[in-house]
Amino acid sequence: MIPEEMRSALARKAASAESPREQAIDVMFELQDHYGYMTDEAMEEAAGILGMTTLELEELATFYDHIYRSPVGRYVIHVCDSAVCWMEGYQRIIDYLCQRLKLTVGGTSPDGLFTLLPVCCIGYCDRAPAMMINRNVYGRLTREKIDRILDRLIEHSQFHEME
Amino acid sequence: MYPQVLFRNRKPDRIVTLDEYRAGGGYRALGDVLRKRSAGEVCRVVDEAGLRGRGGAGFPASKKWESVPADGAYPRYLVANSDEMEPGTFKDRVLIHADPHTIIEGMILAGYAIGASKAFLFVRPSYESSAAIMERELRIAREAGYLGRNILGTDYSLDIVVHRSGGRYICGEASALLNAVMGKRPNPQRPPPYPTVKGLWERPTVVNNVETLANVPHILRNGPEWFRGLSRSKTPGTKLFCISGKVSRPGCVELPMGTRLNEIIEEHAGGMAPGSEFKACLPGGASTYFLTRDNLHAGMDFDGMAAVKNRLGTGAVIVFDRKTCLVGATLNLMRFFARESCGWCTPCREGLPYMRDLLERIEEGEGREEYIPMLRLMSRQVWNSYCALAPGAASPVESLLDHFADEVHEHISQKRCPFKD
Numbered sequence: 001m002i003p004e005e006m007r008s009a010l011a012r013k014a015a016s017a018e019s020p021r022e023q024a025i026d027v028m029f030e031l032q033d034h035y036g037y038m039t040d041e042a043m044e045e046a047a048g049i050l051g052m053t054t055l056e057l058e059e060l061a062t063f064y065d066h067i068y069r070s071p072v073g074r075y076v077i078h079v080c081d082s083a084v085c086w087m088e089g090y091q092r093i094i095d096y097l098c099q100r101l102k103l104t105v106g107g108t109s110p111d112g113l114f115t116l117l118p119v120c121c122i123g124y125c126d127r128a129p130a131m132m133i134n135r136n137v138y139g140r141l142t143r144e145k146i147d148r149i150l151d152r153l154i155e156h157s158q159f160h161e162m163e
Numbered sequence: 164m165y166p167q168v169l170f171r172n173r174k175p176d177r178i179v180t181l182d183e184y185r186a187g188g189g190y191r192a193l194g195d196v197l198r199k200r201s202a203g204e205v206c207r208v209v210d211e212a213g214l215r216g217r218g219g220a221g222f223p224a225s226k227k228w229e230s231v232p233a234d235g236a237y238p239r240y241l242v243a244n245s246d247e248m249e250p251g252t253f254k255d256r257v258l259i260h261a262d263p264h265t266i267i268e269g270m271i272l273a274g275y276a277i278g279a280s281k282a283f284l285f286v287r288p289s290y291e292s293s294a295a296i297m298e299r300e301l302r303i304a305r306e307a308g309y310l311g312r313n314i315l316g317t318d319y320s321l322d323i324v325v326h327r328s329g330g331r332y333i334c335g336e337a338s339a340l341l342n343a344v345m346g347k348r349p350n351p352q353r354p355p356p357y358p359t360v361k362g363l364w365e366r367p368t369v370v371n372n373v374e375t376l377a378n379v380p381h382i383l384r385n386g387p388e389w390f391r392g393l394s395r396s397k398t399p400g401t402k403l404f405c406i407s408g409k410v411s412r413p414g415c416v417e418l419p420m421g422t423r424l425n426e427i428i429e430e431h432a433g434g435m436a437p438g439s440e441f442k443a444c445l446p447g448g449a450s451t452y453f454l455t456r457d458n459l460h461a462g463m464d465f466d467g468m469a470a471v472k473n474r475l476g477t478g479a480v481i482v483f484d485r486k487t488c489l490v491g492a493t494l495n496l497m498r499f500f501a502r503e504s505c506g507w508c509t510p511c512r513e514g515l516p517y518m519r520d521l522l523e524r525i526e527e528g529e530g531r532e533e534y535i536p537m538l539r540l541m542s543r544q545v546w547n548s549y550c551a552l553a554p555g556a557a558s559p560v561e562s563l564l565d566h567f568a569d570e571v572h573e574h575i576s577q578k579r580c581p582f583k584d
Contacts, residue, residue, distance in 0.1 A: 018281070018364060021346030025329045050346070059348050063505075064329025066288040078289075082250035083449060084407045086495045087487055119330075120499045121250040121449075122289040125407035125481070126414045135291040 002034055002045055010049050020050045024060055028067050037068040065119060072115040073108045075153055078132040082121030088128040093141050094118075100150065113157055114150075166393055168381050168401050169374065170417040173261040178296060181303050184264040190309055192383040193268050196275065197317040205276040209379060211387035213399040218244060218335075218372030219448070219476050221398075221465045224273075224379075227369055230359040231277045235367040241274045241282040242344065242363070245373045246328055246335040248287060250449035250499060251479035254403035255373050257415040259293040262377075263300040267323065269376035271310065272383060274321045277369050282323040283344055284373075288330040298325050332503035336550050337370040339505065350507040351550035374403055396421025398464035402475075406432040408482035409439040421462040424454070427480060439484035443566070447476020449496050450555025452562035453489065474558075488582035490574050493563045494522040500556030508549035514541055515556055522560070525571060528579040535571060539564060 010027050014020035027049055031042040038046075038061050047054045061067045068076070077097065081090050094105065097116055101109040108115045124130035127139025138149055172179040172187050184190070196205060210225035231239065243266065245255040259266065270282050286294040301323055304310045312320045326344055333339045336351050341362055343349035362368020378400060382390045391399040398420040404427055407413045411433030418431065424446060428434065435441055443453045446463065451474045454461070458471040468475045483492060501515035518541050521534045542561045545553035564571065573581050 019345065022326075022344060024346040025327055028329070029327065052346075060329065060346070063348055064331055066330040081495070082499065083445075083492055083495050084251060084481055087408060087483065087492065119289070120332075120502075121248055121252075123247055123253040123256050125251050125253055125405065125479075128407065128413075132289060135288060137289070137292070 001041075002031065006030070006034065007045070007049065014049055014051075021052055021056075024050055024052070024057065025064070025067075028057075028061060032068065036074075037070060037072050065117075071108070073113050074157060075113060075133050076115045076117060078117050078119035078122065080120060080122045080124065080128070080130045080132070081118045082125065082128075084121075084125040085129040089141075090129050093129050093131065093146070096143055096146060100146070113154065165417070165419055165422075166401070167417050168393065169258060169265060169377050169403060170261060172265075178260060178300075179262045179264070181264055181300070181307060184262065188384060189264055189380070190268055192380040193271055193309060194315050196272060196383055197315055197319050202276050202278060205272060205383065208387055209276070209382055212382045212390040213387070214375065214378055214382060214390070215398060215465065216372055217374035217378075217402065217478070219249070219450075219474075221475065224371060224375055227359060227371070228273065228276050230357060231367040231369065232360060235360065237278065237366070238281060239277055239279045239366055240363045240368040241270060241277060241279040242340065242368060242370045243270050243282065243284045243373045243376055244335065244337065244340060244370055245290065245293065246285050246287050246340060247290070247477075248330075248332040248335055248503075249477050249479065250496065251407055251445060251481040252405055252448050252477040253407075254405050254415050254477065254479070256290055256293055257405075258374060258377060258403065259290075259296060263297055264304065265377045265380060266297075266373050267300060267304050267310070269373075269379040270323055271314065271321055272379045273369065273371060273376055275319055277367070279369070280321060282321060283326045284323060285326050285328060285334070285340055285344065287328045287334070291327075294325050294327055301325070331505070332499075333505040333550075333552060336552065339550070340370060341368060348505075350505050351552075353549060394420040394464070396462050396464040397466055402463065402478050404431070404463065405477070405479040406482070407479070408444070409436045409441075409484040409487070410434065410482050411436050418463075420464040421467055423459075424461055424463055424480065425459040427463065428459070428482060432480075432482075435482070435484065439486070441482065442485045442487065443483045443489060445479075445481040445483075445559065447474050448479040449481070449499065450474075450551075450558055451476045452558045453483075453566055454562075455566050486582065488526070488580055489563055489567045489570055490522065490526050491580065491582065493559050494519065494526050496559050497522055497556060500552065504552060510545045510548040511550075511553035511556075514545040514548070515553060517541055518545075518557070518560060525574050526580055528574065528577070530571075530575040532572075532575055534575075535564060535568075 035042045047057045130139040214224040215221045247255040338352040339349040358368045461471045497519040501519045504511045506512045542557040
């Protein structure tokens, strides 16, 4: 169950659109942030708010890159595999991430913090190779830079756990 | 240095503010138009300027606007397309991060020209920073009276909202984009009816690329003659060119339409990256044809590219060097297109993975000579698909076979990729 306040805010958002289903992605993004991914319960909540059947919503949820119907880590790493990033060392970046985080492409690290997904093209071709973590973009990646980024995220998540 | 229009206010490290945009003459065209000119006049000026769409197809902007029937239903809608997922292309991101108000003013003027009361700016998830910037600047524009009810005290009202996408390449296709906005599965839809007749919620809707719209205020302020004079070719205006790959200074630059490819690479991108030698480039993004050294003199505009049997596309130049395997590069592109097929029609859904698999075998050293005519046949077959995604996907494959057949044969005869150690 989502908090009542959140439900009414989402309902207001849906009502303000030309038609409620226009807000399908925004509503799913918010519920996804709340649940961690689009759980079956989240799908039903969203469908109820949008006046859609869960099947209609499923058609969208399973189509889009940034809606997750299975559990993902707290941080979703999208590594750009466009032709430009491919040329500039995408494979080295993927190999290093897999080795350091002990996961495979499409998988989640054993600590549950990181999920690694390929994506194309994130539009940072002038800063290739590039990746995106929870919609923040990082370009001109090197091993050292990746280490710095991951260390900061791990530190951040530990800090939150202590709270 | 060429005249800068869309990048005239561009700062190296930050976004242009509303005050800076106004100080450079921003929003003057809007006041002038709303008080003194009719919607028809706006279309006429843009028509005389010869503004063509910057999203890839190059359709005249005024013709699209005029195809909204005079007696068409209300409300009408405008959609600014910044769903930029064509590999190699990042001009919309740079433009939004440079000068968002030139897009906002362009959207309001285009909205006025077609009688729209609501406009959407379609943004992909990878561009969350662009979405946040636009939401903030739209609020600022609204507070300043440029947006919302009775703009600048006139009878015209328009609201603009940012529409976030869930992220798929097909959403950049205009008819698929409209389905996406309505919360439907973003399959393309073949006309008729055209969106300008029946688009969003069956009302007249115009979809324009954000770069196209950003040109509109400047045309209305400075006139069609001025706009035509910016170009070095028959296609008027300037163009945002993205340059990436093996060059010294990858980036996005604004240059006159018709600027020669070799000038773009040698002068504006600082030449080839150290230690790299030019082999080929894709001149207009991933769905154009590989272009060789022989055609580097070609002018980058619609006619110049057509003259060398290529397409301007989005104007995104991806440069490949001698050490880069073009079979591998084409396989990378085909993996992308096969993954991004929406699956709606058979030639695309079945054809692209088939071509990907053939290329994969060739790259892995398991290729056979008979795969080459098979790839040719499939490249022709995918033209029977419902939208332009699959024909675009076939373009690099066809030109690989046309210009770099030796490289393909070498993979097959050596039973390995000659570029791998």
